[in-house]
Amino acid sequence: MYANGDAPRRRHRTGAASGLLALALLAGGCTAAGGGVEGAPGAAGLRDPYFPKLGNGGYDVRHYALSLAYDPGTGRLDGTAEITARADQDLSAFNLDLAGLRVSGATVDGVRAAYNRAGNELTLRPREDIRDGAEFTVTVTYTGVPEPITDADGSEEGWLRTAGGAVAVGEPEGSMTWFPGNHHPADKATYDLTLTVPAGLEGLSNGVRTERRTERDGRVTTVWHTAEPMASYLATVAIGRYETASATGPASLPVLTAAEPSVAAGSAALRGEIPAILARQAERFGPYPFSAAGAIVTVDGTLGYALETQTRPVFPAASFDRTTLVHELAHQWFGNSVTPATWRDLWLNEGFATYAEWLYSEEYEGVPARTHFERAFAQDANWTFPPAAPPAAENLFDPPVYQRGAMVLHKLRETVGDAAFDEILRGWPAKYRHANASTDDFTAYAESVAGKDLDALWKVWLYGDDRPSAP
């Protein structure tokens, strides 16, 4: 066993003492004609400040084609992941993130590849090196009963079993419990997901449902297409006795909502508000960034929080209220289209989604954003750390990321004025549409709109430890 898939080859590369002839033969067998440069293993992690081993170096995923079959009775998941990627270095080996499950086979460009497991790293060693710039396809077949991850803050994520089904959520790292991939938000890709579930159940995922068929054995297969880039933490699957409803949003957007039977009637009216909420948000934040929308409402007891899964956020019934819905829909612009460069930049998601709640309340409930700001300012729980610098992974979803994140935006609004602030609300998601952005990208962008340096603002509200004397 070896951690990074590099040991056998490195031994040859550095083993000059074993003879020049052997080295030459080995090199000749491993590199393209005329090359002579031997690939190196891709990094086992992207050095995220909170999750250093999350994601992998050496390649960039373009597309995931996942085929999943799930049996709620046994909890067993059978999967095939076909991953199309582009190498960004000469690669002798590379990693995918995968937690638990059993891998039964792997190929690279159709040729069987060696693979090893160590922790949450699946290392693949293709027969031939992959050249920098080459596009390649990896296929991994796997099976097992997925195990959820308990985060540092105690919350559960990943593949969660429900009574009679499952719901999968992946923020920040749970998606590795149900498919192998490059599970850092910096590597976004498009997806096709084929889901097979027992007769009588509904399978749901992100994007547009392009197919629904009954297998010869009675199981039901649906195919889900995500055309726009998606960070893997935003991928979802929900399996159960869901009832679905279709509607049309702004610009003919297909809106598909689903709810488990016991919460279907009670959630129907609010699910029906999604087109109108999106229409208003599109006026403020610019065109809705995806080609599908919706929501999935699950019974309480499994999922402990709502999540902005791309195009189709998921909610435990107890969290399916208007404020949370506004929050998760705003994430489609802030977080899902403009995605944090690292997990340290999470306030760019949560600060904007929280500010979207304040804007909604200001407009429809007559509570000025300034009042929300002052309420947040008064709460001690919001002052435990600055929003742009959570001390540890267990603090990522703590109040300062949400509330101080929103407070930064309100201070920005008061500093630059409503017109420039409105321009920022539309311009920021336009500039980084379907891309990644960091806190530095944001401060630079805001300053470019403001036409001046805003250092004093960032120093106190974004990076400052202490509560200022006045709001």
Ligand code: TRP
């Ligand atoms: N990001 C989610 C939201 O704000 C919530 C969330 C995800 C969360 N993971 C969490 C909240 C863990 C608490 C703990 O919409």
Ligand code: ZN
């Ligand atoms: Zn949020």
